[in-house]
Amino acid sequence: MTFFLIVTLNGLTLAALYFLAASGFTLIFGLMRTVNMAHGALLLLGGYVGFEVAKTTGIWPLAILGGGLAAALVGAIIQFGILGRFQGDELRQTLASIALSIIMADLMLWFWGGITYQVAMPDALAGGFRLPLLGVGYATIRLVLIAFAIVVGIALWLVIAKTRLGAIIRAGVDDREMLRALGFDVAKIFVVVFALGGLLAGMAGVVAASALSISPGTDLQFLLSSLVVVIVGGMGSVGGAALGALLIGLAEQYGLAYAPTYGVVFTFAIMVLVLAVRPQGLLGRSEA
Amino acid sequence: MATESLLSIRDLQVHYGTSHVLHGVNLDVDRISLGMLGRNGMGKTTLCAAIMGLVPATGGSIHFDGQNITDATPEKRAQLGIGYVPQGRRIFRSLTVEEHLRMMQRKGSAWTVDRVFDTFTRLRERRRNLGDQLSGGEQQMLAISRALMLDPKLLVLDEPTEGLAPAIVSDVIDLVARLSADGMGILLVEQNIHAAFAVAQNVAIMVNGEIVETLPAADLEGDTELQKRHLGIEPGQVMAEGDIT
Numbered sequence: 366m367t368f369f370l371i372v373t374l375n376g377l378t379l380a381a382l383y384f385l386a387a388s389g390f391t392l393i394f395g396l397m398r399t400v401n402m403a404h405g406a407l408l409l410l411g412g413y414v415g416f417e418v419a420k421t422t423g424i425w426p427l428a429i430l431g432g433g434l435a436a437a438l439v440g441a442i443i444q445f446g447i448l449g450r451f452q453g454d455e456l457r458q459t460l461a462s463i464a465l466s467i468i469m470a471d472l473m474l475w476f477w478g479g480i481t482y483q484v485a486m487p488d489a490l491a492g493g494f495r496l497p498l499l500g501v502g503y504a505t506i507r508l509v510l511i512a513f514a515i516v517v518g519i520a521l522w523l524v525i526a527k528t529r530l531g532a533i534i535r536a537g538v539d540d541r542e543m544l545r546a547l548g549f550d551v552a553k554i555f556v557v558v559f560a561l562g563g564l565l566a567g568m569a570g571v572v573a574a575s576a577l578s579i580s581p582g583t584d585l586q587f588l589l590s591s592l593v594v595v596i597v598g599g600m601g602s603v604g605g606a607a608l609g610a611l612l613i614g615l616a617e618q619y620g621l622a623y624a625p626t627y628g629v630v631f632t633f634a635i636m637v638l639v640l641a642v643r644p645q646g647l648l649g650r651s652e653a
Numbered sequence: 654m655a656t657e658s659l660l661s662i663r664d665l666q667v668h669y670g671t672s673h674v675l676h677g678v679n680l681d682v683d684r685i686s687l688g689m690l691g692r693n694g695m696g697k698t699t700l701c702a703a704i705m706g707l708v709p710a711t712g713g714s715i716h717f718d719g720q721n722i723t724d725a726t727p728e729k730r731a732q733l734g735i736g737y738v739p740q741g742r743r744i745f746r747s748l749t750v751e752e753h754l755r756m757m758q759r760k761g762s763a764w765t766v767d768r769v770f771d772t773f774t775r776l777r778e779r780r781r782n783l784g785d786q787l788s789g790g791e792q793q794m795l796a797i798s799r800a801l802m803l804d805p806k807l808l809v810l811d812e813p814t815e816g817l818a819p820a821i822v823s824d825v826i827d828l829v830a831r832l833s834a835d836g837m838g839i840l841l842v843e844q845n846i847h848a849a850f851a852v853a854q855n856v857a858i859m860v861n862g863e864i865v866e867t868l869p870a871a872d873l874e875g876d877t878e879l880q881k882r883h884l885g886i887e888p889g890q891v892m893a894e895g896d897i898t
Contacts, residue, residue, distance in 0.1 A: 539748070550726075
């Protein structure tokens with residue numbers, strides 16, 4: 366029983382990370398139909414910058430903020446300078462974002478090298494936490510990570526459901542052309558949303574670098590997981606990203622614990638099943 | 654080329670791929686209401702989309718309020734003062750009535766959320782409802798309201814009475830007539846010839862992507878021969894409603 370609960374907690378931790386990574390990805394796709402293949406690179410960049418900030422200042426929340434802002438800035442530049450030029454040509458955007466992802470990964474390899482980084486955490490988070498009832502210890506940072514993902518999820522929901530910016534984003538998802546015909550400069554809104562997606566990716570990178578570690582390849586690992594999560598949850602749906610992340614995170618950990626040989630199969634079995642039964646994803650909308 | 658008219662279209666050409674949809678449209682809309690009539694598939698909706706910049710012009714020019722807007726973006730045209738009420742209304746399905754209006758709110762506009770709610774009390778009752786929970790008539794009121802919140806100089810309405818109950822049709826007609834009387838330029842595309850006659854001072858007839866006739870509405874109303882020739886209407890017959898153009 367204890368083992369099962371620990372595995373469940375591990376699954377939730379992973380799900381929290383997957384959600385943080387996938388939420389920005391799905392937000393961008395939902396509004397712009399852009400499959401941003403550089404999303405993983407933004408995440409890794411956020412992680413590296415967060416590491417530097419933590420090393421310099423020693424303040425962990427500042428590292429999260431710094432990593433998030435750096436990725437947000439680069440995301441905005443990518444959309445404003447490159448992808449925005451191909452708006453409406455999704456294939457070209459996707460290919461350009463793959464190129465960007467490779468270029469960014471190489472630049473980061475050149476600057477930070479091939480070694481593994483872990484963000485230094487405050488002592489309060491670095492230790493373990495004795496779980497009530499179970500009587501076993503569990504890494505505090507992992508519990509913080511789950512809480513952080515929940516807070517980010519609620520904040521994101523509030524922004525989308527309750528603010529004027531959120532209303533404009535939803536209107537753009539519903540009918541982008543009509544939004545323009547009402548006088549809204551969607552190009553500007555796209556840059557803002559890309560920055561928001563970058564912010565989420567960058568923060569996810571710092572959190573990943575704290576709870577786990579980052580190194581070259583982390584970008585592709587999270588890009589792949591984000592793709593799987595949004596395919597399962599539904600492209601463009603933030604709620605779908607949460608559900609998809611939960612399913613994939615738990616499936617991976619249960620698989621690893623109870624059927625290690627076939628662990629990876631579960632992830633893709635879920636994806637194939639969803640694609641076969643509900644191709645738009647669990648909470649996705651079918652194209653009208 | 655600055656012209657006198659509020660909206661001035663010269664030799665406008667539009668192609669969809671290889672098909673030539675608008676063949677040199679010439680049209681002037683001023684601060685009086687112009688009705689646009691024509692059978693299905695004659696290019697009326699395409700003309701509206703071209704005026705808004707939603708389909709590119711492949712030739713000719715469009716001037717609005719003294720500016721050349723032939724290559725302007727849709728958002729620029731809206732900001733200059735063209736309000737667009739599209740065919741099918743195109744209400745955002747995941748926004749509430751109130752959100753539709755709040756996002757359009759801008760400083761100094763003659764139309765505020767409160768003024769819309771005072772004008773359309775039904776919308777106030779439905780303020781918390783999502784776009785796709787509204788009836789056709791409510792959607793139409795909302796589509797017109799959100800365009801009004803831009804404070805437009807010209808309102809382009811593409812078949813606003815399509816698919817609505819007769820009582821609602823007369824509400825829409827009354828509203829558009831009132832806006833016209835207040836000095837707003839109106840371009841009203843209609844299948845419903847009676848709606849056009851009730852609102853428009855002048856009517857233009859579109860056949861195969863060209864304006865073949867522009868005349869006072871009263872003249873067309875009395876000329877059944879002309880109606881029959883261009884619109885395919887037998888005397889006393891009402892044009893089919895609800896068709897897709």
